[in-house]
Amino acid sequence: MPKMVSTLSFAAILMILVQTNCTEWASGHIGNFHYQAGADYLQLSGYGKGQSHEVLPSLKRYLQHFGYLDTVADIGFSHVFDKDLEAAVKKYQAFFSLNATGILDTATVHQLIQPRCGVPDIIKDPAPAKFHRINVTGNSSSSLYGLTNSCWPPSSRRLLYNISLNEHMPFPIADLRPVFREAFKTWASFSPFEFTASTARIAQLHIGFYRGQHLNCPDPFDGVGNLLAHAFYPPSGVLHINADCVWAIDPEILRNTEESYDVQSVAVHEIGHLLGLGHSTVPEAIMYPTLDSQTRKVELHGDDIAGINAMYPRSS
Numbered sequence: 001m002p003k004m005v006s007t008l009s010f011a012a013i014l015m016i017l018v019q020t021n022c023t024e025w026a027s028g029h030i031g032n033f034h035y036q037a038g039a040d041y042l043q044l045s046g047y048g049k050g051q052s053h054e055v056l057p058s059l060k061r062y063l064q065h066f067g068y069l070d071t072v073a074d075i076g077f078s079h080v081f082d083k084d085l086e087a088a089v090k091k092y093q094a095f096f097s098l099n100a101t102g103i104l105d106t107a108t109v110h111q112l113i114q115p116r117c118g119v120p121d122i123i124k125d126p127a128p129a130k131f132h133r134i135n136v137t138g139n140s141s142s143s144l145y146g147l148t149n150s151c152w153p154p155s156s157r158r159l160l161y162n163i164s165l166n167e168h169m170p171f172p173i174a175d176l177r178p179v180f181r182e183a184f185k186t187w188a189s190f191s192p193f194e195f196t197a198s199t200a201r202i203a204q205l206h207i208g209f210y211r212g213q214h215l216n217c218p219d220p221f222d223g224v225g226n227l228l229a230h231a232f233y234p235p236s237g238v239l240h241i242n243a244d245c246v247w248a249i250d251p252e253i254l255r256n257t258e259e260s261y262d263v264q265s266v267a268v269h270e271i272g273h274l275l276g277l278g279h280s281t282v283p284e285a286i287m288y289p290t291l292d293s294q295t296r297k298v299e300l301h302g303d304d305i306a307g308i309n310a311m312y313p314r315s316s
Ligand SMILES: [Zn+2]
Pocket: 117, 118, 119, 269, 270, 273, 279, 287, 288, 289
């Protein structure tokens, strides 16, 4: 694997299949990122194959972005609930352990409007998924963690990270540093990696808070879905957090602030992507795509540990 691949060109390649031109979600403002589109999806409750609705093109772009709908729509998506959309909805329902009926029931619509990570659930080329089935202790059902074929080479076990200073940061850098230090420590405890804060010039991992369309990122925060953050697989090293969400770093403030999200919890999740992990279907896993508001989730679950061990055996 080439060690030096341009961050954004890699990200652009990765996102070709999920790039969208969605504008329906782009009406949020600081402190409230439950955009109008969330309410729009509520209108789809009960919809199924054969019906039409003006919000369906937005839903198709959403499902395409997250890897569930393969259709390529050069001239835009239609308002019709077709068989491809039904198949995509079934796939989506299966991922989130909902009844895979293909009908947009209340539970499915509720799941669709949850704030989530912007990384696709179904991993496409050039990072095809290698899914490993494992058993969860005390649970008769199997669980899945997702792995990509993008990993850091054995020569890259000491990774340097940098937090970009900009006007969108919700907290002073001195307050954010310990939060990210802890988040990296969580993964370092269960992997062969060592993470050290560094300058932007020499860091492999670049963290920052951004709003809407940012830098040359192929995945804008005002594009598809209510996005908390996103990160790209190795060797990208890019981790961006949506500055338009309400963030907390103090557990008590988190508990007492409506619709607030914990920076450390999101950081631990996104670092998993930086190391090459995809999304897990296990709700308790760090690598599950959604995070509840006012919730702290910073400890790796057995599924996350199995995933990172499969990707980087401790001897490597
Ligand atoms: Zn994610």
